[in-house]
Amino acid sequence: MLKLISFKNCPFVQRVMGALEMKNVPYDIEYIELNNKPQWFLDISPNGQVPVLITENQTVLFESDAIVEYLDDKYAPIEALSAEEKALDRxxxxxxxxxxxxxxxxxxxxxxxxxxxxxxxxxxxxxxxxxxxxxxxxxxxxxxxxxxxxxxxxxxxxxxxxxxxxxxxxxxxxxxxxxxxxxxxxxxxxxxxxxxxxxxxxxxxxxxxxxxxxxxxxxxxxxxxxxxxxxxxxxxx
Ligand SMILES: N[C@@H](CCC(=O)N[C@@H](CS)C(=O)NCC(=O)O)C(=O)O
CATH class of the missing domain: 1.20.1050.10 (Glutathione S-transferase Yfyf (Class Pi); Chain A, domain 2)
Incomplete structure (x- = not known):
């Protein structure tokens, strides 16, 4: 199961959760406090920021844009978008x-x-x-x-x-x-x-x-x- 590392007020996290929900992809979520980041989080997160998504292969993804694109690649919509449409959406x-x-x-x-x-x-x-x-x-x-x-x-x-x-x-x-x-x-x-x-x-x-x-x-x-x-x-x- 995918695991999302989150902070409760973070808009970047909300966007990633929106992408997961829109695609009906199941995931676990763990909230951390940014004013007291746990060491395990600092060890895996390249820039110390949420969101972080841990894939089923245990790969640690970071940066919300990259995570949203990963979810698109992995859980592709039935209706394929043209390259132009993708560029405009981005x-x-x-x-x-x-x-x-x-x-x-x-x-x-x-x-x-x-x-x-x-x-x-x-x-x-x-x-x-x-x-x-x-x-x-x-x-x-x-x-x-x-x-x-x-x-x-x-x-x-x-x-x-x-x-x-x-x-x-x-x-x-x-x-x-x-x-x-x-x-x-x-x-x-x-x-x-x-x-x-x-x-x-x-x-x-x-x-x-x-x-x-x-x-x-x-x-x-x-x-x-x-x-x-x-x-x-x-x-x-
Ligand atoms: N460019 C990042 C920005 C993420 C971001 O700014 N996250 C904030 C919370 S909303 C954070 O983790 N801040 C803690 C820090 O920068 O130390 C992304 O798109 O994922």
């Missing part, structure tokens, strides 16, 4: 994965100005997707593909923030919002994070930062809040 997947860390940075912002500046950069990714998306539920049509899986961490985390903080990172991107909803409705988000994800994620991203201020009603960036508050209030002024 390119659109990269538009998401290169924004995983920027999204983490945006969610960690300590104040409204920093949050908005970082969100502005992150929004460039959402704007590209908005331009490309059609009227189908998923990126390429009626079913989930690798591109959807790559965007899942960004869109799922935006949904969690919307639900728990009341800020929508996807404001102004209606097609991306529809796409997000289709992914949420697919049930995939829950299958690609641990059962205590909200607790872990909230514990890290909703404390001691801008989101905590918003939660406490001491600051806000949402239109809803803006319309309720005078422009000079501490909320938005």
């Amino acid at each position: 390119a659109w997947s990269y538009q998401a994965s290169k924004h995983y860390m920027p999204q983490c940075g945006t969610m960690s912002a300590k104040d409204e100005q920093t949050y908005l500046t970082r969100l502005d950069k992150l929004s460039k990714a959402f704007a590209k997707a908005e331009n490309k998306l059609g009227d189908t539920p998923f990126f390429k049509g009626q079913s989930i593909t690798n591109v959807d899986i790559a965007w899942l961490p960004l869109l799922h985390r935006a949904a969690v923030i919307k639900e728990h903080i009341g800020i929508d990172m996807l404001d102004g991107f209606p097609k991306v919002q529809r796409w997000q909803q289709a992914l949420l409705d697919s049930g995939l988000p829950q299958k690609t994070v641990p059962s205590d994800f909200i607790e872990k994620f909230g514990g890290y991203y909703f404390t001691n930062n801008y989101f905590e201020l918003v939660k406490q009603g001491k600051s806000c960036a949402s239109d809803k809040c803006k319309s309720q508050q005078p422009a000079t209030s501490s909320c938005c002024g």
